[in-house]
Amino acid sequence: MGGLHLDVKYKVICEEIAKNIREGLYQDTKKLPTEEELIEQFEVSRNTIRKAIDLLTRKGLVIPIQGSGVFLRSVSMDGAINLEDFHGLTHGFGENHVTTKVNSFKLIEADEKLAQVMQCEKGTPVYFIERLRSVAGVPYVVEYSYYNRELIPYLSEEIVKGSIYKYIREELKKSIGFVDRVITAGILNEHDARELGLTPGEPSLISTNRAFLKSGVIFDYSIDIHNYKETKFLKLSNYL
Amino acid sequence: MGGLHLDVKYKVICEEIAKNIREGLYQDTKKLPTEEELIEQFEVSRNTIRKAIDLLTRKGLVIPIQGSGVFLRSVSMDGAINLEDFHGLTHGFGENHVTTKVNSFKLIEADEKLAQVMQCEKGTPVYFIERLRSVAGVPYVVEYSYYNRELIPYLSEEIVKGSIYKYIREELKKSIGFVDRVITAGILNEHDARELGLTPGEPSLISTNRAFLKSGVIFDYSIDIHNYKETKFLKLSNYL
């Protein structure tokens, strides 16, 4: 799940509690055990428990209220993309439900404009991929992606058919550090409309993304044209 | 900043550093001083500095890289709504640039459907407000808002003309706890198109929001129909 270093205590505990939440373990009280109880349960310090809860909070699963407890944040996330906890479509919807049609897969050289947004040299070899991704058989998003080959040295039709992010994490063992996402609405052109089973001129929900490795370099630039009838972005924020 | 309890050390330090960033103090190195230096500068513990940096990271201003430093995250936020750090239009764009036209302002009773989304009793008195908000003279968003009068006991035409959130924070002295936001795209109807100076059938970028007080109750439910030609949502995420 992105962080990958699951050997870290607070992340393990976070995952464990998240699993408990999914399985409905806290449904009677609608809140987590107290910090004190979790400390005993996991045999770690208070700081570590608090870091785990902080992670759960940032993912939008719980909301701590001083003096009262850590409450489940019951929001229906089904069929929505949680912007706080997004690691690719397959991770969110399950590998079985997501099917991918590869419309284009080629190696190109970055022109001036692409080089600028990807913060690389002009002429850098870049994989260009166009994919139509469907969820449960329904066209969901047309993705236009660019991957810097100097950072992602090998991609194949096979990999591109599945989850590229999963490949980067699990095979290349590279850690994704952070992502910039700009969300807008636009008008479908003929090509994208046809792919999505919609009509040109209808709206689209667009996400333009730049993904960075932990070292701070951009390895992926992509433009996602979403089916506006199917896509919901979820943003669960806490006041800072 | 919303949290308001600026008497808390790490929030004060966060604001201080944010101000420094805005003023270009770290532009030469493009990174913050080391934790050690910040500890000396602010005369606090390492934990407190780290909490401040954590806040800055969550707001999307910096990105810490282990072994290297805390780097400025140079993303142009101009004209965009940063989903991580949003406390009302006026807060983001400046009070002078935002003008508000109140199209409707009345007290109603929550019907079954509204009561359900606002998690209140059917029949609860609720303020209904329709506003057109413009930025620098350009129509930006049509807002349909519902405020629970049992939580926000008084609203006037005057307040509604300005920033309601500011009023809640500064006059009512209530702390906003968290917000659920669902972002979708839709098709403009005749009314909203006219308000936004667009054409019916054109796209809209829609944000449907529920805002909670720290105690966990919903005080505001609103549907924002954004001018798709003007609005960009920004989501700067770190991998968790």
Add this chain to the structure above:
DNA sequence: TATAATTTGTCCGTATGTATA
């Protein structure tokens, strides 16, 4: 209504690990 108990929030200090330069 007032008090005490419960529960999370802030802040301090220290030690050790890990990634980068």
Add this chain to the structure above:
DNA sequence: TTATACATACGGACAAATTAT
């Protein structure tokens, strides 16, 4: 290899908000 700089983890003390008595 060494030094630097952030990450993880432990411990304790007190404050603040809520809940129960």
